Amino acid sequence: MTPETVKSLALASGFTEARICRADEAWDAGERLAEFVAGGQHGSMAWMEDTLARRQHPTAMWPDAKSAVVVGLNYGPDIDPLAALERTSEGVISVYARNTDYHDLMKKRLKHFARAFVDQTGADVKVFVDTAPLMEKPLAAKSGMGWQGKHTNLVSREHGSWLFLGVMLTAAELEPDAPETDHCGSCTACLDICPTKAFPQPYKLDARRCISYLTIEHKGPIPIEFRAAMGNRIYGCDDCLAVCPWNKFAAVTAEMAFHPRPELKGPLLSELAALDDAGFRQVFTASPVKRVGRGKFVRNVMIAIGNSRDLSLLPVVLERIADADALVRGAAIWALSQLSPDQAKALATAGVEGETDPDVTAEWQMILD
Structure with a gap:
């Protein structure tokens, strides 16, 4: 041939x-x-x-x-994927994984x-x-x-x-x-x-x-x-x-399956942080994101929230500090320390005493140190 x-x-x-x-x-x-x-x-x-x-x-x-x-x-x-980095109340998902x-x-x-x-x-x-x-x-x-x-x-x-x-x-x-x-x-x-x-x-x-x-x-x-x-x-x-x-020679894909789903173009961190296991699976059905699992994903969302410096996101961070997943709890503690250092210090002693996971305990301890 x-x-x-x-x-x-x-x-x-x-x-x-x-x-x-x-x-x-x-x-x-x-x-x-x-x-x-x-x-x-x-x-x-x-x-x-x-x-x-x-x-x-x-x-x-x-x-x-x-x-x-x-x-x-x-x-x-x-669109230029770099532009989304300026919208700090939204999460940025890699271009290849938005559909x-x-x-x-x-x-x-x-x-x-x-x-x-x-x-x-x-x-x-x-x-x-x-x-x-x-x-x-x-x-x-x-x-x-x-x-x-x-x-x-x-x-x-x-x-x-x-x-x-x-x-x-x-x-x-x-x-x-x-x-x-x-x-x-x-x-x-x-x-x-x-x-x-x-x-x-x-x-x-x-x-x-x-x-x-x-x-x-x-x-x-x-x-x-x-x-x-x-x-x-x-x-x-x-x-x-x-x-x-x-990339100046690149064309926009003709594949509709690769065009971003509307809800993943600029997803709000507040909404993503609130996802439970069922909600995570539903939002990311047929998406590559689904394979990381809800725990790692919300961990990432907590880091983004900490970097946002958006005080309106404090309530969702406080919710995740009590999350069943230790990976999420640890990241939420760091997010709290970035958004409200005084509040993080006020909770840290009780957090150390009540936590059984060593990684989460270490997050609380860093605040005390």
């Missing part, structure tokens, strides 16, 4: 872009990943260490893989594409959308879809930072596209804007400092040093993506 036919099948299945690369050639992405994990920069994402051997090269996971067809789907926003979970849509279309490919070639295939130990971004760069910028994410000359990626590995030998060259030049906008300085150097990320990691993957209390820097970001962070100059 010609490369043009393969790409036509992918585009007909609903993708914005399609490129081809060899899946069985040597590359240095696996070595870079091993260094990342060895340095502990993956934080508490133990699955990265557990699957390292399989993740280092496509053929380590599937020895028969010869070619990779990398597909991209544009999810470009219709339907992209995994579901991408997987459905990849399966459609794979069936069409198999019907015409008879070749074995496997499809992936960020749910298996496969490094999609290095494959996308190798295929010519874009390059990994200084923030480690894929950048496209046509779509900027806003591409969801999927991969179809196949045992068929397909003619590959040429890799894309790096067009970052001397620009450091993505590095400079990072609120928590998560990039120790260009092309290197320390996930432990990344707000996306902290708000989504991190299971415990948010480390003190990062709380103020989080601002009102309550799920993910788009700063390094949104500031990229290549």
Whole structure:
């Protein structure tokens, strides 16, 4: 099958872009990943260490893989995501998570594409959308879809930072596209804007400092040093993506499933803080946000409330200090200390005496100290 036919099948299945690369050639992405994990920069994402051997090269996971067809789907926003950071009474949810979970849509279309490919070639295939130990971004760069910028994410000359990626590995030998060259030049906008300085150097990320990691993957209390820097970001962070100059060529997504639901465009922190388990599940049905669970999510909301300095939010903070979830209680104590230090001190002694969770006790103790 010609490369043009393969790409036509992918585009007909609903993708914005399609490129081809060899899946069985040597590359240095696996070595870079091993260094990342060895340095502990993956934080508490133990699955990265557990699957390292399989993740280092496509053929380590599937020895028969010869070619990779990398597909991209544009999810470009219709607004500047950075503008929402100024509306401190609202929570900011990453652009990709304001509506339907992209995994579901991408997987459905990849399966459609794979069936069409198999019907015409008879070749074995496997499809992936960020749910298996496969490094999609290095494959996308190798295929010519874009390059990994200084923030480690894929950048496209046509779509900027806003591409969801999927991969179809196949045992068929397909003619590959040429890799894309790096067009970052001397620009450091993505590095400079990072609120928590998560990039120790260009092309290197320390996930432990990344707000996306902290708000989504991190299971415990948010480390003190990062709380103020989080601002009102309550799920993910788009700063390094949104500031990229290549976004000037990006178009707004045509996928209605990626347009933000009205209630998630600028959700009020007061309403999000009041969500119980059932309410959380209802609001975030079919959303990627649902997977973090109500406890971690409301923890993030409490941090945003503390950063808001909005005294009208005090009542909801006081409610959450009595929350059944220790993670929420601890974050609410910090929020109270930011909004009303005197009130926090007045409650701290009784709080220490009545608390059984050590992390929550530590939050009260910091106020007394």
